[in-house]
Amino acid sequence: MNGEFYNYLPLWATLLPVLATIPLFFIERRSPMFRDFFAIAVSGLTFLTVAIMYPYIAAHGTIGVSYPQVFPPFGISFQVDLLGYLLALIASAVWFLATLYSRVYMQHEGGGNRFYPFLLLSLGGCIGVFTASDFFSLFVFFELMSLSAYVLVVHEETEAAMAAGYKYLILTLIGGLALFFGIVIAYELAGNVDIRPGHFLFTEHTRLAFVAFLSFLVGFGMKMGIFPMHVWLPDAHPVAPSPASALLSGIMLKTGAYGLLRVVFNIYGADFIQEAGWHIILLVLATITIFLGSAVAIAQPDIKRRLAYSSIGQMGYILLGIGLLTVTGLQGGIFHIFSHAVMKSTLFFAAGAIIYKTGKRRVAEMKGIGYQLPVTLACFSIASFAMIGIPPLNGFISKLLLSMGSLDAGMPFFVVLLIVSSLMNGIYYLPIVINAYFGAKPDEEKMGGWRRLFTELKPSMLIPICLLALACLIFGLFPGNFPLKWAEIIATMLIGGG
Amino acid sequence: MTHLPIIVVALYLATAFALPLLGRVKKLHTGYFSLCIATAGLVMSLLTLFYVAREGTFSYFPGDWPPPVGIELSVDWVTVLMHLTINLIGLLVLFYCIEDLSSEVRPGHETWYYTLFFLLMASLNALAMAFDMFTVFVFTEICTLAACALVAIKPKALCVEAAFKYLILSTLGSGMLLLGTSLVYMVTGHLNMGLIGQLLPQAIDLYPLNILIALGLFIIGLGIKSALFPLHTWLPDAHSSAPTPSSALLSGLVVKLFIIVVGRIIFQVFGSELFLMIPIPEVILLFATFGIFAGSLMAIAQTDIKRMLAYSSVAQVCYIYMGMALVSQTGIQGGLLHVFNHAVMKSLLFLAAGAFIYKTGIRKIEDLVGIGYRMPLTMAAFSVGALSMVGIPGFSGFISKLTLAFGALEAESPFFVVVIIISSLLNAVYYLPIVLRGFFGRPATEFQWDKLPLLIIAPVLALAVINIFFGIFPGSLQELARLAAETWLP
Numbered sequence: 001m002n003g004e005f006y007n008y009l010p011l012w013a014t015l016l017p018v019l020a021t022i023p024l025f026f027i028e029r030r031s032p033m034f035r036d037f038f039a040i041a042v043s044g045l046t047f048l049t050v051a052i053m054y055p056y057i058a059a060h061g062t063i064g065v066s067y068p069q070v071f072p073p074f075g076i077s078f079q080v081d082l083l084g085y086l087l088a089l090i091a092s093a094v095w096f097l098a099t100l101y102s103r104v105y106m107q108h109e110g111g112g113n114r115f116y117p118f119l120l121l122s123l124g125g126c127i128g129v130f131t132a133s134d135f136f137s138l139f140v141f142f143e144l145m146s147l148s149a150y151v152l153v154v155h156e157e158t159e160a161a162m163a164a165g166y167k168y169l170i171l172t173l174i175g176g177l178a179l180f181f182g183i184v185i186a187y188e189l190a191g192n193v194d195i196r197p198g199h200f201l202f203t204e205h206t207r208l209a210f211v212a213f214l215s216f217l218v219g220f221g222m223k224m225g226i227f228p229m230h231v232w233l234p235d236a237h238p239v240a241p242s243p244a245s246a247l248l249s250g251i252m253l254k255t256g257a258y259g260l261l262r263v264v265f266n267i268y269g270a271d272f273i274q275e276a277g278w279h280i281i282l283l284v285l286a287t288i289t290i291f292l293g294s295a296v297a298i299a300q301p302d303i304k305r306r307l308a309y310s311s312i313g314q315m316g317y318i319l320l321g322i323g324l325l326t327v328t329g330l331q332g333g334i335f336h337i338f339s340h341a342v343m344k345s346t347l348f349f350a351a352g353a354i355i356y357k358t359g360k361r362r363v364a365e366m367k368g369i370g371y372q373l374p375v376t377l378a379c380f381s382i383a384s385f386a387m388i389g390i391p392p393l394n395g396f397i398s399k400l401l402l403s404m405g406s407l408d409a410g411m412p413f414f415v416v417l418l419i420v421s422s423l424m425n426g427i428y429y430l431p432i433v434i435n436a437y438f439g440a441k442p443d444e445e446k447m448g449g450w451r452r453l454f455t456e457l458k459p460s461m462l463i464p465i466c467l468l469a470l471a472c473l474i475f476g477l478f479p480g481n482f483p484l485k486w487a488e489i490i491a492t493m494l495i496g497g498g
Numbered sequence: 499m500t501h502l503p504i505i506v507v508a509l510y511l512a513t514a515f516a517l518p519l520l521g522r523v524k525k526l527h528t529g530y531f532s533l534c535i536a537t538a539g540l541v542m543s544l545l546t547l548f549y550v551a552r553e554g555t556f557s558y559f560p561g562d563w564p565p566p567v568g569i570e571l572s573v574d575w576v577t578v579l580m581h582l583t584i585n586l587i588g589l590l591v592l593f594y595c596i597e598d599l600s601s602e603v604r605p606g607h608e609t610w611y612y613t614l615f616f617l618l619m620a621s622l623n624a625l626a627m628a629f630d631m632f633t634v635f636v637f638t639e640i641c642t643l644a645a646c647a648l649v650a651i652k653p654k655a656l657c658v659e660a661a662f663k664y665l666i667l668s669t670l671g672s673g674m675l676l677l678g679t680s681l682v683y684m685v686t687g688h689l690n691m692g693l694i695g696q697l698l699p700q701a702i703d704l705y706p707l708n709i710l711i712a713l714g715l716f717i718i719g720l721g722i723k724s725a726l727f728p729l730h731t732w733l734p735d736a737h738s739s740a741p742t743p744s745s746a747l748l749s750g751l752v753v754k755l756f757i758i759v760v761g762r763i764i765f766q767v768f769g770s771e772l773f774l775m776i777p778i779p780e781v782i783l784l785f786a787t788f789g790i791f792a793g794s795l796m797a798i799a800q801t802d803i804k805r806m807l808a809y810s811s812v813a814q815v816c817y818i819y820m821g822m823a824l825v826s827q828t829g830i831q832g833g834l835l836h837v838f839n840h841a842v843m844k845s846l847l848f849l850a851a852g853a854f855i856y857k858t859g860i861r862k863i864e865d866l867v868g869i870g871y872r873m874p875l876t877m878a879a880f881s882v883g884a885l886s887m888v889g890i891p892g893f894s895g896f897i898s899k900l901t902l903a904f905g906a907l908e909a910e911s912p913f914f915v916v917v918i919i920i921s922s923l924l925n926a927v928y929y930l931p932i933v934l935r936g937f938f939g940r941p942a943t944e945f946q947w948d949k950l951p952l953l954i955i956a957p958v959l960a961l962a963v964i965n966i967f968f969g970i971f972p973g974s975l976q977e978l979a980r981l982a983a984e985t986w987l988p
Binding site for chain 1: 891912916923926934970973976
């Protein structure tokens with residue numbers, strides 16, 4: 001497989017941010033400004049590296065290289081197919097925007113010398129997860145990403161942050177060890193842990209296969225934040241600095257979803273899971289997760305905590321898409337991975353902008369904030385509407401596909417579940433929006449007229465928010481867009497045997 | 499070339515006895531002289547490795563007297579692996595000694611320390627290749643006495659007490675070893691391991707009790723010396739109170755060699771068939787499992803950093819025992835890998851902890867807050883060791899745990915994979931807080947470099963680099979451990 005230069009692109013996309021931490025370490029001692037630009041340039045380059053893979057993937061199906069001499073007996077290997085590519089693309093794009101956003105935001109947080117190297121390290125880990133071609137490589141990068149993210153979580157080093165970070169660390173380790181268990185079993189039974197289409201590691205219903213399934217579920221579910229492994233999430237996400245929360249909620253949770261997709265459709269296969277009835281476990285967990293996430297979010301007074309609980313509910317949708325085992329449902333799930341990444345990063349960026357500008361974290365305090373930060377709040381509103389699933393936005397499309405998938409699977413109950421949870425999303429998102437615009441009388445002074453409209457924030461903060469909000473709109477308005485089409489291709493491929 | 503292994507032992511012994519005399523020479527720095535000798539030892543064991551890789555394993559008969567009369571030294575893959583481990587770790591610890599000793603022992607006692615060091619190294623090298631019960635006994639005694647003296651050399655009541663405890667229990671172990679040897683000799687008329695092994699299958703029908711008791715004595719006697727739970731009680735005192743280089747040597751090397759002797763007795767004398775007939779593996783597995791949990795749990799409760807590391811050794815030693823007692827080739831491979839990896843990790847951790855004590859005098863874990871800002875390189879190296887202990891991929895500890903897990907599955911007992919996983923988590927519970935306290939949780943104090951003497955920081959960093967290297971490219975080491983495991987369980 002080695003040879004052509006494009007095969008090395010996944011390797012470079014992973015290694016570039018990891019290796020860039022070394023020059024960054026020396027740069028940051030000289031000049032903070034150069035440090036920021038360097039970090040932005042590296043994450044931008046990573047995005048470009050991922051982006052230029054597309055023509056080769058379209059031409060060859062998969063690209064990648066393998067290095068069996070590292071970590072024998074598994075070896076480290078990279079292979080990108082359409083699913084991995086879609087996620088790597090969105091991950092690197094959001095990461096780039098987050099790095100851009102951090103430039104101003106982190107000035108008021110401080111400690112950038114520690115923040116940026118770990119931001120890049122976790123980017124490398126995350127891209128590695130999406131481009132790995134076997135479960136062991138995936139596991140290695142998964143751990144790299146999770147452990148680097150610890151530093152992002154505890155960045156503020158308050159007591160709450162340390163406590164949340166410790167919880168995060170221990171649960172991440174438990175998840176990692178569960179994955180390790182699953183991988184060891186898979187390797188012992190099947191002789192390899194490759195992710196290849198039509199290559200199932202388990203073909204018999206043995207107890208060990210079930211144990212492995214549960215360990216994978218715990219390992220990836222822990223990262224994904226599904227019930228009952230979600231306990232770290234509502235603590236860890238809000239205490240992190242906002243760009244990091246956006247990445248944690250928007251992207252890093254998706255590595256768990258991605259892993260679970262690979263487990264269900266590449267290790268076991270849809271037919272196997274269906275026969276064994278294990279998708280029921282997924283569906284039950286999805287139901288509880290959706291309800292729990294949405295219901296608890298309603299009770300949260302802190303905006304970032306509310307967003308974090310909302311993430312739990314949204315990950316339930318994705319789990320539902322996986323568990324339905326129908327093409328439409330899976331397409332909805334995969335598209336939701338994409339659209340949730342866009343929506344949740346918008347929301348966290350906007351929430352971060354509010355905190356940055358006003359220092360307010362409680363939803364009740366945010367009356368009339370729409371006049372102070374009109375563009376930010378407009379973007380926040382678009383993303384909230386998308387979350388609720390209001391038609392021309394991308395959240396609607398994923399919910400529609402998920403509902404159709406539930407009907408295909410003959411489980412109309414889940415349509416009701418989706419509707420109820422949309423209602424609950426409305427209950428906790430709309431008050432923020434309503435409060436922001438109608439909670440107080442328009443304050444002309446604060447508003448400062450149209451001229452000041454786009455000067456409410458520094459452009460490097462405002463542009464990422466606007467771009468992402470625009471993405472919510474575009475990927476909803478044009479149903480022929482590429483993630484949706486790709487999601488369909490991927491879903492057909494996965495259901496049809498990986 | 500075939501003489502090299504014995505030359506190492508002879509050279510070390512000669513150096514040990516020559517050092518007190520050389521110490522009288524004013525212009526000679528005994529520390530640097532020792533370094534030269536230890537480097538020569540490492541080079542020789544590397545040469546032995548290349549020789550064995552090319553020409554195959556061999557047996558060495560000092561004075562060309564063949565077994566029933568003479569002594570046999572077996573230079574097989576286990577020996578090669580152990581020699582490499584001993585001489586590499588020994589050399590790095592010796593580097594550390596040169597600066598550190600002045601703060602640990604009475605002035606003027608440094609030369610005595612080097613004498614003891616070389617006595618210990620000679621006995622360890624000899625134990626690794628002894629294929630003769632009496633040779634094993636002789637070098638066990640030398641090793642025990644040297645190790646006790648290395649603890650007692652620090653002028654503190656605590657050390658003398660710990661050394662005394664160590665001495666009493668260790669001597670008990672030596673006595674059991676001697677008794678077991680004589681029981682076996684009574685039955686078979688031989689002291690050579692190979693010859694005993696040939697005669698045992700017949701002898702066990704005639705004198706089953708003798709042999710059973712001998713096996714029991716060997717395992718308990720050597721179990722005391724290698725701190726197999728619940729015979730570990732001397733270890734935490736001795737390892738935590740000893741001077742730092744001694745702690746690194748004792749935890750990193752000394753206990754391992756006795757496990758190697760147990761392995762030789764079990765696999766090469768008694769043979770794995772016999773071993774499977776008597777439920778000894780189950781008993782060892784039981785002890786090992788309890789030891790892994792008990793060691794980790796007690797480590798969690800410690801407040802002194804060196805004491806915590808010592809308890810962690812209790813748990814880690816049990817991993818090696820577990821690998822052997824799984825009686826699967828991959829399990830033994832994992833155990834032997836862990837011998838090397840743990841030697842690197844634990845000496846790294848002890849030396850790093852020693853560097854904290856050397857620079858700041860802090861021994862309490864809770865006082866190590868913010869140490870990552872004052873001694874970043876040392877703390878980074880300590881973190882490497884800690885993450886390796888927890889079993890994070892990319893560090894060598896992960897590789898041995900992985901191999902052990904495969905071994906457990908090969909032996910069809912996935913339960914032990916769960917044991918490994920839970921204990922990894924327990925390791926995380928006591929290692930990670932130190933790392934976290936070192937780097938986080940308090941507004942950054944003024945960042946500064948370590949400002950440690952080069953001879954202290956260099957071995958610490960070298961061990962960290964070795965750890966990461968064998969964590970990412972473990973291929974050659976795994977191959978070596980596999981060959982060694984094949985010697986024991988073809």
